[in-house]
Amino acid sequence: PEGMTVLEMxxxxxxxxxxxxxxxxxxLAMEKEGYLFPDTYFISPQAKVEEVLNQLTKNFDNKTSKLxxxxxxxxxxxxxxxxxxxxxxxxxxGDDDREIISGILWKRISIGMPLQVDASLTYITGRDSSxxxxxxxxxxxxxxxxxxxxxxxxxxSNPGLLSILxxxxxxxxxxxxxxxxxxxxxxxxxxxEEHKKNKALYLN
Numbered sequence: 534p535e536g537m538t539v540l541e542m543x544x545x546x547x548x549x550x551x552x553x554x555x556x557x558x559x560x561l562a563m564e565k566e567g568y569l570f571p572d573t574y575f576i577s578p579q580a581k582v583e584e585v586l587n588q589l590t591k592n593f594d595n596k597t598s599k600l601x602x603x604x605x606x607x608x609x610x611x612x613x614x615x616x617x618x619x620x621x622x623x624x625x626x627g628d629d630d631r632e633i634i635s636g637i638l639w640k641r642i643s644i645g646m647p648l649q650v651d652a653s654l655t656y657i658t659g660r661d662s663s664x665x666x667x668x669x670x671x672x673x674x675x676x677x678x679x680x681x682x683x684x685x686x687x688x689x690s691n692p693g694l695l696s697i698l699x700x701x702x703x704x705x706x707x708x709x710x711x712x713x714x715x716x717x718x719x720x721x722x723x724x725x726e727e728h729k730k731n732k733a734l735y736l737n
Contacts, residue, residue, distance in 0.1 A: 567688025619688035623652035631699035641715035656689040709719030
């Protein structure tokens with residue numbers, strides 16, 4: 534599925550493939566986080582780690598090559614777009630809000646505001662957004678986008694095509710904040726005061 538991490542992929546392959554070496558996969562795949570395309574694959578149960586990785590990376594290259602002109606016309610680097618797409622994949626609650634969230638996050642970067650996304654912290658802590666602690670928020674890791682401005686150093690998931698397109702084509706809006714309620718609904722705010730009201734209304 535879209536948004537799976539390398540670690541999550543390794544668990545799936547370990548269950549499905551007979552001779553799969555999870556340790557070797559993680560050693561080879563961690564540096565490919567973000568560049569292993571989520572899709573339906575037909576893989577031999579006997580497949581080795583290298584074959585699996587080759588199939589996933591080839592598919593990524595094939596899918597993104599079809600967007601060559603979009604990448605070329607973007608003001609952001611290829612790597613930054615994939616990192617942003619990996620965040621959007623985790624932050625969006627559905628297809629309808631990807632472009633708006635993309636616009637909000639790129640806007641935060643452009644004005645020097647920290648991204649302040651939980652997704653990058655859950656990536657390094659392994660905890661859900663609701664489980665994050667004050668200690669997590671104080672981490673000095675570059676993946677802590679509450680502490681560090683700009684994008685994290687690497688992708689935090691393997692994004693699908695819709696999130697890559699959203700990173701390439703953000704939607705301009707008056708909003709600077711957003712939050713998800715317990716039902717998965719999304720609520721936008723133009724400033725921090727509006728955001729605080731949304732938190733009081735939808736997060737209790």
